[in-house]
Every structure is written in C-alpha cells, then in structure tokens.
Amino acid sequence: xxxxxxxxxxxxxxxxxxxxxxxxxxxxxxxxxxxxxxxxxxxxxxxxxxxxxxxxxxxxxxxxxxxxxxxxxxxxxxxxxxxxxxxxxxxxxxxxxxxxxxxxxxxxxxxxxxxxxxxxxxxxx
Numbered sequence: 001x002x003x004x005x006x007x008x009x010x011x012x013x014x015x016x017x018x019x020x021x022x023x024x025x026x027x028x029x030x031x032x033x034x035x036x037x038x039x040x041x042x043x044x045x046x047x048x049x050x051x052x053x054x055x056x057x058x059x060x061x062x063x064x065x066x067x068x069x070x071x072x073x074x075x076x077x078x079x080x081x082x083x084x085x086x087x088x089x090x091x092x093x094x095x096x097x098x099x100x101x102x103x104x105x106x107x108x109x110x111x112x113x114x115x116x117x118x119x120x121x122x123x124x125x
Contacts, residue, residue, distance in 0.1 A: 002064045002124070003064060003122050003124050004042065004098075004122070004123060005121070005122055006123045008119045008120075010038050010119075013039070013117060013119055014117055015037050015038070018115060019110075019120065020034070020111075021114070022111055022113065026104050026106060027101075027103075027104065029096060031096045031097055031098050031099070032098060032111060033086065033089055039120075040086070041111075043085045043087060044066055044100075045084070048061060049083065050083050050095075050097075051066060052082070054073075054078060054079055055076065056073070058073040058095070059073075065100055065102050066099075067099050067102060067103065068094070068095045068096065068097060073093075073095050075090050075094055077090050079095050098111075109122065
C-alpha cells in the first residue's frame with residue numbers, strides 16, 4: 001500500500017489554488033493537476049503502470065512513492081498513455097507528478113500545509 005494524497009470531500013474545495021501555488025514554490029512547478037477545477041493527485045499505484053511503461057527507467061519507486069528522475073526523462077509521454085488516473089503531465093520534455101514532497105525538505109506535503117479548507121490528507125490504502 002503506497003501513501004497518496006486524497007481530497008476528503010471535493011465539494012468542500014473552494015478552488016483557491018493555494019495547494020498548487022505552494023507546490024510550485026517548493027518544486028519550481030506545480031506537480032498537481034486540476035480536473036474540472038479540482039486538484040487531482042497521483043494515486044501512487046501499487047503496480048505503477050507508468051514505471052513499467054518508461055523505456056528509459058526514469059520512473060521508479062522510492063519509499064513506496066512513484067518518482068520521476070528528471071535527468072533521465074526524455075518526455076516521450078508513454079507514462080501519460082498508461083496512467084489510469086491521469087496523474088502525470090509533461091512540460092518542457094519532462095514528466096511531472098506528485099511525490100508527496102519526498103524530494104524536498106517538507107515533512108508534511110506542502111499542499112496539505114497550504115490547504116486552508118483542510119480537505120487534503122495522506123492516505124495509505
């Protein structure tokens with residue numbers, strides 16, 4: 001069971017974008033996608049189809065979190081094609097996705113700290 005960020009109740013999201021702004025502040029780019037104006041996060045799949053599809057081994061599992069090595073990624077978009085939750089996007093020939101701030105100094109993911117509505121949580125399912 002991999003940890004992932006979930007929205008407790010999407011109806012309580014006021015679409016303030018503070019989670020996206022904080023993510024961008026920490027990582028230089030917001031790794032959070034929006035679907036119908038609601039933040040959408042990588043589901044950290046146990047079988048990680050994106051990892052299997054990556055031909056250059058840029059996507060790996062680290063501490064049960066799927067991460068993209070931006071130095072290896074060539075932007076081929078194979079990971080996008082196989083992601084069942086559309087949790088990955090490509091910008092500037094590099095795949096991006098939520099890593100629960102594993103690659104930062106954050107103890108709690110930045111988006112969770114930034115959410116004034118307190119609807120974001122880390123779940124292990």
